[in-house]
Amino acid sequence: MDGVLFAPVFDEATVYSHAWCQALDASIKQLHLDTLFTGGRAIARREAEAILADHPTSFYVHYGHGSEDAHWGSASYALIDLQNVDRLTGRDVYCMNCLSAKRLGVEAHRCGCTAYWGYIEVFSFSTECPDDFRDFANCGLLCHLQGNPWSRCVELARELAATIAEKLINAGQYIAAILLQRNSDALRCWDGEAPPTPEETWWNRFLRWLRDLLDRIF
Amino acid sequence: MEPITIIIQALKIEAKMKPDARIYVGTTTYTYREFADMLDQYPGVNNHFVKTFLSSAVNLYNSNNAFKRRMISLAKEG
Numbered sequence: 536m537d538g539v540l541f542a543p544v545f546d547e548a549t550v551y552s553h554a555w556c557q558a559l560d561a562s563i564k565q566l567h568l569d570t571l572f573t574g575g576r577a578i579a580r581r582e583a584e585a586i587l588a589d590h591p592t593s594f595y596v597h598y599g600h601g602s603e604d605a606h607w608g609s610a611s612y613a614l615i616d617l618q619n620v621d622r623l624t625g626r627d628v629y630c631m632n633c634l635s636a637k638r639l640g641v642e643a644h645r646c647g648c649t650a651y652w653g654y655i656e657v658f659s660f661s662t663e664c665p666d667d668f669r670d671f672a673n674c675g676l677l678c679h680l681q682g683n684p685w686s687r688c689v690e691l692a693r694e695l696a697a698t699i700a701e702k703l704i705n706a707g708q709y710i711a712a713i714l715l716q717r718n719s720d721a722l723r724c725w726d727g728e729a730p731p732t733p734e735e736t737w738w739n740r741f742l743r744w745l746r747d748l749l750d751r752i753f
Numbered sequence: 754m755e756p757i758t759i760i761i762q763a764l765k766i767e768a769k770m771k772p773d774a775r776i777y778v779g780t781t782t783y784t785y786r787e788f789a790d791m792l793d794q795y796p797g798v799n800n801h802f803v804k805t806f807l808s809s810a811v812n813l814y815n816s817n818n819a820f821k822r823r824m825i826s827l828a829k830e831g
Contacts, residue, residue: 548777600780633779656805657779663771700813704820709767709827710785712820714776717809 538563539586540596542574543608549599551660552631555669556598559676566680574598577609580619587622594627596676601632601653604639615639623648627679631672633657636723643725650685650726652676658718661711667699671715675724685726693719754828756814756821757795757807763827764810765789778802 542556543549553574560572571593573586587595597606597614605613615622620639624647630636636653643651652675660668674695678688696719703712754762768789776783783791791803798804813820 546780547782548780551777657802659776659778659802659806662775662777701817701819704817704823707767707823709820709823710764710774710776710788713764713806713810713813716813717806720809720812 536571536590536593537568538570538594538596539590540570540572540574540598541578541583541606541608541614542572542596542598543578543614544575544599545577545609546600551665551669552598552600555631555665555672556596558669559596559598559673562673562677563680566677568680578614580608580612580614583608583614584619584622592625594629594676595623596629597635598631598672601630601635601639603634603637604642606630606632606635606639617642621646623651625649628652629676630654631658636725640723640725650679650724652685652688652722652724654718654721655723656717656721658721659714660718661708661714663708663711664703667703667711668715668718671696671699671718675722685724689722689724692722756811756824759824759828760807760810760814761792761795763824764792766827766830768792 540556540560542553544553556574557572560570563570571586571590573582600607605616608614617639620642623643626648627650628643628648630653633654634657636651637655640651640653671692675688675692678691679685683691696715700712700715703709703715768785772784772786774785776785776788791798791800795807814824
């Protein structure tokens with residue numbers, strides 16, 4: 536299996552992300568690659584971990600809700616978070632979710648994932664032109680699977696965002712154009728070069744100390 | 754007028770034309786009408802998304818002449 540794709544559905548926004556991931560899956564299959572698509576419902580962490588264990592070298596895709604430290608499988612539990620981020624080791628990781636490049640992506644890179652594509656801000660879109668946001672979200676992985684290095688894929692994705700934004704401006708869809716530009720600004724791909732280490736605040740240092748203490752006790 | 758004032762004025766007019774279009778921001782969703790109300794609170798707005806949205810809008814205004822012209826033209830209608 537070349538890739539495993541996860542697109543859980545558990546609210547209105549994830550109905551869109553699921554549809555976009557299905558479109559991505561169809562495009563990948565047109566490149567004669569094998570994929571395993573799981574989605575259209577909430578996905579349990581155990582199920583995702585079992586799929587990843589069965590396909591240890593496949594690239595990993597997550598479309599749906601994210602946060603700085605997790606990819607969500609439902610409203611209440613994560614598929615991947617800082618506790619099981621090592622499941623991404625040795626894989627290319629491609630996300631269309633909020634914020635996960637900020638912390639989870641950095642940690643995944645530290646654990647040896649070969650590339651991490653994601654966003655350091657919330658991903659936002661307008662219902663005026665969801666297909667344009669889908670095309671932007673999907674283009675990076677498709678560029679890579681066609682032989683481009685990740686760094687070039689980032690350039691191409693940003694060029695596509697600029698082209699789409701221009702089209703939206705000409706169509707009078709200014710709010711959508713700004714949202715797309717904002718997503719483009721928030722796009723990051725950690726591949727090879729180490730991502731910047733966020734400056735640790737006293738509060739984070741305290742939380743880390745508390746977590747270590749609780750780990751030692753329990 | 755400051756670019757940000759022009760942008761907010763123009764976007765409020767756009768929102769008025771399509772009040773029921775929606776923005777999805779993570780797990781939150783706003784109609785354009787609700788979003789325009791949030792923009793109206795600038796500079797007192799406390800919402801991180803609105804702040805970064807306006808920052809991207811100003812960057813686009815400064816880098817894209819078509820966008821800048823259309824913002825100015827739309828704001829004049831208001």
